[in-house]
Each structure stands twice: as C-alpha cells, then as structure tokens.
Amino acid sequence: MMQQYLEIKKEYPDAILFFHLGDFYEMFFEDAEQAAPVLEVALTSRDAGRLGRVPMCGVPCHSAAGYIARLVSRGFKVAICEQLEDPAQAKGVVRRGVTRVITPGTFFEGQPEDRAQNSYVVGIAPLGKAYFGLAVADVGTGDFRVTEFTGPAAKSELYDEIYRLQPVEALLPEGEKELAGLVKAAAPAAVTFRPADLFAPRRASEALAAFQVQASWQSDGNDSREAAVAAAGALAAYLRETQKRELAHLKTVSFYTPGGFMLLDAATRRNLELTRSLQDGGRKGTLLEVLDYTLTGMGGRRLREWLEQPLLSPQAIEARLEAVAALVADEELREAV
Incomplete structure (x- = not known):
C-alpha cells in the first residue's frame, strides 16, 4: 500500500x-x-x-x-x-x-450557495512587455471571461483590474517573478506557476479546442486577440487538468473591455470604499453595505459588479434606470422576481 x-x-x-x-x-x-x-x-x-x-x-x-x-x-x-x-x-x-x-481557485464546495462575492482564478499571459491577456473564471458560478491590456499603461491597468477582481489564485508562466509580485501587491492570491509553453497562443488555442470552449469574440471575426487566447487557453488547460471532470457550465468564454466602464484605479477604489473598507478590507462601512438589500447570492454578486464597474454609456444607464423604475412601479412583478 x-x-x-x-x-x-x-x-x-x-x-x-x-x-x-x-x-x-x-x-x-x-x-x-x-x-x-x-x-x-x-x-x-x-x-x-x-x-x-x-x-x-x-x-x-x-x-x-x-x-x-x-x-x-x-x-x-x-x-x-x-x-x-x-x-x-x-x-x-x-x-x-x-x-x-x-486549489484555492477551484474549491467551492465549502462555500455557501448564496455567497455574494465571486471566487476567481485568473490566468495571465504576458506577450511582450506591454501586451497582456487576462482570463477570469469562477468555477462555482460558471463565469468565464477574458480581456487584454496593451500599450505603455498596460501593466498598471492590469494591476488595477486584478485589484478589482481580488482573485484567490493566479496562474502565471514559470519565471515571471515580477508579474507574481504585481499580483501579490494587488490581491491576496495564491500564485501557481505553469510551464511557459502552455501560454503560447497556438498551444493555448489547442487547449481551448480540447476543453470545447466557445470563444464568443472569435464568432465576431476578432481572431487576432493572441493574448486573450493565450490566457484563456492556459486557464482552460489548468481547469481540465485539476478538475478531471466535465465542466459543462464553463463552455463559453466572453471578451470584455474594462475601458467600457468608468476606469477607477486601485487607489481610488480603496479611498472610495465601494466594496471594501480601508480599516480591515471587510464590507462594514462600505457603499455596498449601505445599498445591499439583495436576497440571493446571484443578486449580491451582480450589485457588487455594478458598483465596481460604473456605466459610461448614456443608453446603458437609461436602460438600467428604466428597469429599476419598472420594478418599483409594479409590486406584483417585483414580488414575482
């Protein structure tokens, strides 16, 4: 034995x-x-x-x-x-x-089903000094997204997004010690180093195909996002290797753009105390605590996301306000929801 x-x-x-x-x-x-x-x-x-x-x-x-x-x-x-x-x-x-x-980013059985905060595992693919792909997944809820950062401010924008997400685990290519330091400074995440070749776009694309993931941005004709593919593929390969089972709820990965929302750097988020207090990092005394009357974990996570990503589009803002107004005006509909 x-x-x-x-x-x-x-x-x-x-x-x-x-x-x-x-x-x-x-x-x-x-x-x-x-x-x-x-x-x-x-x-x-x-x-x-x-x-x-x-x-x-x-x-x-x-x-x-x-x-x-x-x-x-x-x-x-x-x-x-x-x-x-x-x-x-x-x-x-x-x-x-x-x-x-x-792993820290793939364990959800011990968490309450109504948890109001995501438990993210992220994969970061550096393709050069100013081009990064960031893949984000929550194994418990099935949320799987990816984005890219490019240009002179790419690294600082990556830091700000990691600070917003507060992942519990981050996957990095072996040898990326500087990037590991950036992650650790932004969030209390466990860093897992993986073979660098897993983050190569071609290898990562093969991993996405093996995982049977549908990349929504590719259906729109945007096949050139190599960093997005690299990050998503490396993360998909890790989930397949560790979970050893079918993850049917993680079959679609969507592309999002942080610039589509109001950009708030880490220092601004800390000082505004939107979802975490300056005192101990908890929610007591935050804007989230004041506004949160949600009854489900899904609703709590959505409210947190809205507070952390304020809308910029007048059309999107009006649509959200109209939806809220409809619920306020119709008690029967509100109770049914």
Missing part, C-alpha cells in the same frame, strides 16, 4: 495527497507534517516496512470538506486520491487514483 502511495504522490509533488484508506483520508511523510498543525489533528506515525515508521495524520471522509477548506485557505493544493474499486472485491492492494486536484 505504501508503495502505491509513493507512486501516486510522485505525480503530485506540489499537493497535499488525501489518500483514501477505509473511512479516512490519510496523509503521510511531509504532507502529514505540514497538514497536521493547520488542521489541528494529531501527528502520529505508521509502520511502513523497510521505510520504518513514517509521519501520518488523517481526517474522516464524511467531514473532509471542512478540512480541505482550511488547507486551501492557507494556499495549499489538495489531491483527492479515491479507492477506484470495492475493497471487498479487490485482489491485493485496492486500486486508487487521483480524481481531482483542489
């Missing part, structure tokens, strides 16, 4: 391996030593034959989600290794395999 563990662990060296054993997920060696203090469980040991006694800790399978949430909130990845056959029918060691890799 320990040999099986070591072989599987070799494939996921950067993740805490939850090894299904009976009614528990067990962790061994360095994984156990790292996880035990975070999970507040006892660090014990187990006889591993010629390896002697090795560190071990475990958590019950039925309450694993809470423990996984703790690890993920501390920036760890968790590889779930399940029993792939009935132990009673197995001949010899039970066959096991990793069925999912959970």
